[in-house]
Amino acid sequence: MFKRKALYWASSFNTACVFDSNGFADAYSKFDLMIAACAEDELEANIGTSFIDLKSFKKKHPKKWLPGFLSYDLNNEIEYLSSKNPDQLQFPDLYFFLPKHVLLLKENQLKIFSDQAEDVYNQIDQTTIPSSKQKPKVQIQARISKESYLQKAERIRRHIIRGDIYVTNFCQEFYAENAQIDPAFVFDQLNTVSPTPFACYFKAGNKYILSASPERFLAKRESKLISQPIKGTAPRSAFAAEDEHRKNILKNSIKEKSENVMIVDLVRNDLTKSAIAGTVKAEELFGIYSFTQVHQMISTITAALNQDVDVVDAIKNTFPAGSMTGAPKIKAMQLMEEFEGSKRSIYAGSAGYFSPDGDFDFNVVIRSILYNAANKYLSFQVGSAITFLADLEAEYEECLLKASAIIKVLGG
Template sequence: MKTPQKISDFKQKALHWANQFEVCCFLDSNHYKDTYSAYDFIIAASVNHELKCAAGNAFNQLKSFYTVHKQWIFGFFSYDLKNEIEDLQSNNPDGLAFPDLYFFVPEYLIAFKEGKAEVLIGDKNILAEIESFQVQKKEKATAVQLSQKLSKAQYIDKVETLRDHILRGDIYEVNFCQEFFAENAAINPVQTFELLNAVSPTPFAGYFKIYNQYILSATPERFLCKRGQKLISQPIKGTAKRSFDPAEDEVIKLQLKNDVKEQAENVMIVDLVRHDLTKSAVKGSVKVEELFGIYSFPQVHQMISTISCELNPEIHFIDAIKNAFPMGSMTGAPKVKAMKLIEEYEVSKRGIYSGSFGCISPDGDFDFNVIIRSILYNSESKYLSFQVGGAITYQSNAAAEYEECLLKASAILKVLEG
């Protein structure tokens, strides 16, 4: 068993070693105790085979890709795959240009559990190579000059308009997001991720490099996971700030737990997820395992519910992902109408933001996160972006929602503004 210091040294070396390759994916649970995580962290590097496609027939192409290789695959689903699932469009500007779907079979795969590293794909000598890998000295990070696509006044105006839609009965709830961005941004992606992961360690954190595009994620949210025949989804709805004073922090936590508005937001999304899982479930097997659980992270407390079902054996597990996509916590209810309003009132294409990345194992188990609290970067165009949002209900106070966006962005702002 390695000591915690040895583990973090190995983790850092493994990440930097993987980053030499044109494509790599690092998934880190950051020591959070989670019933469903298969490994403490897992690193896939270099490409044996890859699939890159646009919305249209992407899920079927992924099915074929998995069937051909029957191997570990790592990849992501962009939010805009919604256009393949429903009659929807994405016409807002996009500065990042991620593919709609990307998966790869790695040449090397190292998994870490209970103090031990294991090579799942590739030469066993790779562990010695990682142990002796020289991590380059940290570059001095330059502060990134961020701009917002929406002013505070524009944001508030749009939230008020969305509340009018709710009053008219068009929707009950919508997840409305705004983009922070920087042009001509020069960052060191791997170091920026390490800093973000240190400031805000979360259970579904990850680093995904695909050539000149990067996802640096401190997401606390699981989209969907499959273990055996069981599917598990854990939507987040409900956020409160942390306090440095332990007594006050406990009070804030209790207030969140008993906040009727936050509970109403959460339960709407739980109902939506139950509905999405029903499409793939053995009849009668969908159940809410935990409602309104309160979980604490470095910047925020979150209200998280857990919904599960047994996968119908006649349904391909990739269709089960498609049936639940995009995740209800990032859309709203009813889902299709909410997505139409998102397209109408947001001013940036979501792209990979509010999509999902993760991995599928050779036996068809999988685990995918929700891409929130994430820095997205295109090193070729030097465009950097992150988006933040929240659930808008009729009870929402537009100015308070704006402040919640800034709270959710706080770790990223701290990292990028130095």
């Protein structure tokens, strides 16, 4: 009850975020719930000098909580890439803020970092949770048809046969124009229907991220870097025996393992740019984890951070998440820009925080609704891996499976 009240309290501010682990076991988590609200200072940057600006912002506010997000399209700043696809969402490419109020909840112990801690607690306690509302009536449209998806996926596979790439994440956009939603209520419903360990509500003025992300992009704990890419998906079943069967199929699938290990290798390579030589390792390969709608194959790669590498550079060296690009990374990103037809914006980017002790933790923005309340444009994207062995019809159905929780809360 407190968690939900705190969400609606935070949503009353012009800037706020909620990071919720939803009770999932996570050896690297600092908290079960973090809420930050009311910007005392903020950084909004677009492609050009975003990471330099972020370093300056961190130096300006040392040993502070700094939540924020990074758009996938920062790849155009990191690499020699460009994007001409339309962007209806109009989010900044990078945004961070210094919050006036920070709340941390872990194992039923609440800490409030604020000059008005008692007032904050009382305000949350007095916050009313909205009574059950009807689902919003959002007219969802597909940016590309199923036929077009299959044709494009086949063309992508020809690039794989030619040796241009060997795996990629091909994404498609679903969108709604003139959409009117209550973002906090929609996130509340999404977090109920699809609880995940890296769920995120982020409000930056009239821009909203409503995320049910199951994936960690990159975290730092003391001198250790941790990345946990997801590659490999199987649908859940309501019947225990069938559900276990599907999990075992995923666990033993040569195709899903090949996808996963290719991305593990990519992430290992990215981490070497920031790591002490010889410390990059896979702590877990092909772990199977279950969520409400899907089973996922997740691997954990770690490294010891080279102390000569700035933490912002450690993020930049690995960004964007390899699970959302493909490999080789640059060529895969070039091809997806050509085939997808929509700018990814915050989708496939990352949201998270820097903490006062020098650590950080960022998710991958997937299974997420992006909403611009000013122009009433709503968007969510889903993707799946295309490899030589991919069944393209099955990959399309996997996209719909990943979108199912979002479609449900939007009344589709």
